[in-house]
Amino acid sequence: MSSKLIKGISVISLGMIIGWNANSQEIKALKVDKAPIMDGKLDDPCWNSTPEINNFTVCNSDKAAERKTFAKIVYTDTAIFFGIKAMVPSDKLIANETPRDKGTCTSDCVEVMLDPSGTGDSYYHFVVNAANSILDRSCEQGGFIGNTEWDSDMKSAVHLDKDFWSCEIMIPYYSLGFLSPPKGNWGINICRESYNPGQELSSIAEKGLFNVGSSFRRLCKLDVDFSLYCWNIEIPKSQSTIKDGKLSLTLKGIISNLTEAERKIKVDCALFDPDGKMYNKDNSEKFATSEKRNFDYGPFMLGAQGSYQCQIELASTNNGRTLSKRKFTIPVHYVPMRIDLQKPWYRDAIFATQKLEKVKFTVGINLPADKISNTMLEAGIRASGKVLQSAKTEAPKADNPFSFDVAGLPDGKLEIFAELKNKDGKVEAVTIHPLLKLPYKKGEVWRGKDLNWYVDGKKIFILAAWCGEAASNYQGFNMFVGWKRPGAMFISSATGFGYPPNMRKAIKENNMSEKIFAFYKERVRKDKDNPELFGYYLWDEPDCQGINSNTLNAIYQVIRDEDPYHPVIISSGTNGATKYPDCAEINGFHCYPKVSINKTMNNFRKIVVCMDKIDEFFKNRNGQQTIAYLHQGFNYGDYDDSSTRVPNYEEFRNQNLMSLILGSKGLLQYNTAAFPLYPELYIGLPYLVKEQAIVGNEAIIATNAVNPAKCDKAEMRLLTKDNNGDIWILACNASDNPGKFTINIPGLDGKTLQVLSEARNVKVSNGNFTDDFSHYEVHVYTSSSKNFGLTTVSKIITEIAAANKARHKPGNIAFQNYENEHIIMSCSSSKGAGRRADNGLWHLTDGIFSQGDPAKNSPPYVAIWEDKTDKQSPDWIEMKLSKPAEIGRVVIYSLDKSLKNYKVEAWINDKWAVLDEVKDKKEDAIEHKFRPVKIDRIRIFVTATNGPNAKIMEVELYEK
Secondary structure: OOOOOOOOOOOOHHHHOOOHHHHHHEOOOOEEOOOOOOOOOOOOOHHHOOOOOOOEEEEOOOOOOOOOOOEEEEEEEOOEEEEEEOOOHHHHHOOOOOOOOOOOOOEEEEEEEEEEOOOOOEEEEEEEEEEOOEEEEEEHHHEEEEEEOOOOOOOOEEEEEOOOEEEEEEEEEEHHHOOOOOOOOOEEEEEEEEOOOOOOOEEOHEEEHHOHHHHOOEOOOOOHHHHHHEEEOEEEEEEEEEEOOOEEEEEEEEEEOOOOEEEEEEEEEEEEEEOOOOEEEEEEEOOOOOEEEEEEEEEEOOOOEEEEEEEEEEEOOOOEEEEEEEEEEEEEEOOEEEEEEEEOOOEEEEEEOOOOOOEEEEEEEEOOOHHHEEEEEEEEEEEEEEEEEEEEOOEEEEEEEEEEEEOOOEEEEEEEEEEEEEEOOOEEEEEEEEEEEOOOOOOOOOEEOOOEEEEEEEEEEEEEEEOOOOHHEEEEEEEOOOOOOOOOEEEEEOOOOOOOOOHHHHOOOOOHHHHHHHHHHHHEEEEEEOOEEEEEEEEEEEEOOOOOOHHHHHHHHHHHHHHOOEEEEEEOOOOOHEEEOOOOEEEEEOOOOOOOOOOOOOOHHHHHHHHHHHHHHHHHOOOOEEEEEOOOOOOOHHHHEEEEEEOHHHHHHHHHHHHHHHOOOEEEEEEOOOOOHOHHHHEEEEHHHHHHHHHHHHHHHOOOOOOOOEEEOEEEEEEEEEEEEEEEEEEOOOOOOOEEEEEEEEOOOEEEEEEEOOOOOEEEEEEEEEEEEOOOOOEEEEOOOOOOOOOOOOHHHHHHHHHOOOOOOOOOOOOOOOOOOOOEEEEEOOOOOOOOOOOHHHHHHHOOOOOOOOOOOOOHHHHEEOOOOOOOOEEEEEEEEEEEEEEEEEEEEEOOOOOOEEEEEEOOOOOOEEEEEEEEOOOOOEEEEEEEEEEEEEEEEEEEEEEOOOOOEEEEOOOO
């Protein structure tokens, strides 16, 4: 049987898809005036009248938990409280005290998961064990990844009794980091882990699942004005000087009022030195509506340099209520004199293809005025202690520019120096800065001052693929992660993957060694002289794995020193772009907004918020990191999520183009090996890549237009480029509401603009044109008259829809467009299981036949079912229909002819009845006909296999 016999999905409106959730009932919390006393006893009056939650289900089943758990929820205007009672005899309780975030779940524990957005996308996870040890973390991608470096101000208390243990958990709203107020119901899960006798895991979510955001229950909207807590505190920058013989420190950072009202607040900044001594400053400030202010904290008169812990807290001046709080680590160092290098601008290195004529830098002096008067400043360039060029400045100022010729400088390591001398020639201050002059190397890569990337001196647009081998033939990609394709560059994955397990563990625990550094040097040496090399992939999602930025920076420096010619790449989640700015030159940033079955462009606001935050961060620091936006080229339903699907073509197109408008300088596509399962990928991606290559090369790397397009509506985001007189306008309605927008573009009056990939034009009249935009839709306009040969978006969508429709065989009752559309699948065991025992089972009803790769427990292997009890029987899969249907014929497609003896059974009169039975079979497809029966549950019960396991690709159900 061929690996791909059928592909497709029937055409159906997303608004018509109704995924049915067996655990969808809402939970209500009680608002109280007086918060419970945190003692773990649950004897406060507020708990007495609160609805009880007791329907805990064993993980990955529909079975009620045997060990009873009872939970209640109350809330105030400042925090939400959980009271949880876990029944267990005291002599069976396991309660071991552990450090925060480490080993908490090795004892009996309870867990709370809160998703204020209600999207199932990201949430916060809180754990308390029976010894009152805690774990808290932030989770992304529906729970696929989590970060224990995130800390809240949660409080907990535990009470131990003869037959139970109980706890109270308090979570303040300010710990939840609201950037906008929650508008509806929250997602919630409450879980329990009990270990003696034996382990029982249970939760209130669908099928007792734990970290699967889309399976959470609904917590009814809380009656709280959450807008009060909508503030953003950026990481401050430090400025230090000497005043009256002491170290004076001022912190400067942005505070944004997102509350949509004028607020008077108290800003409190506390610093803690390495010995724990606190330095504190507070101010009462008035913030205008939507004000974003560069705020000065301090000055602080400190006792010493070092690493300080900083806590910034915003509180209401009316009632003292904490509204926002953030904690940072601030390195405090006094630098009396510094060198700011302007040319060269990248890696402190001169590349041959830059054709640089001058080295330019500024020497900044941070000394009291009396220390600068009557001094002379000398600066220059030297090699091995020998001065090659130098210049002197009498009566230096705070900032002093210098310029030296590149011609005549030798290749190799150089040094920029600056010395401040008094009138007697005594050196008052000295500073040095590295400089590297590189000989030409074929394929050398560097970033220009225009923030574009250059290879051998030629400007390129990064259009990279991190995907399966079959996708490497798509025209338009100019580089691949791990793959070496003729005519394209490659990003070495040797530095990012294939670590020995103990080394990866050591890195996570910050236990660096020369052995680890030697490992990276060896990996770099394997690829550094290949002229097709673009750069090195260092780490995927370091923020989600709790990797320390200093540790990652140390590895980055080793790679950079070993090979100064090629950049380093990481790919971070939502928070990593601002956490690792000095750990790589390029970041494949991704926030993966939750893909909804019922709504297109769901939660795309997340992309806008994240990209704006990144843009603001880099505006306020000297270094720059290129964002190469990375999209979700897969269905998270294949990775244990539920109520989701693969993104459609418009979602792929709009998010990638929108990211370019919002500041991304390249695109890094992440497309998994599951793309043969989805026409949105195997049909859509070649079209998408072709268009992206045109937009990137014609527009993104072109110069910014002198007169950019404008719109008087804030939700319209615009990027205007000038490619040798051809104007390009990328426009996006960055909001949830469709609308008509008028765009003003100077200098194009009377011109006709073609709309890329839409087979239409717009006319500029009186400097304006008007167009319709759906939510988060992007249009690309250009004055270029070129025929780019692009297929229209509408035709691509039609082609994909036709392939989807072909998946559905006429009369096949089992067919599903999406998981749980009208059938819930379950099984005895599955090699495709992860956090969910039924992960990927729905693919047995998707109309696609794929053999997969039994050596890999990942898509497309997830598209089949294989039991995980080698050489053991029986094994089974069950299909539960949302409503009874007449079934008279069943067709089963076996993989590797694995089915030998089995029964087709139906649930009739509260027991399984045999509809048909076969023995000694060894076939690809087996058809079963029987007298039609009206049923809502059917099972394939396997008692013997040809080979160690039962394997099924597809099951079809027909009336006759």
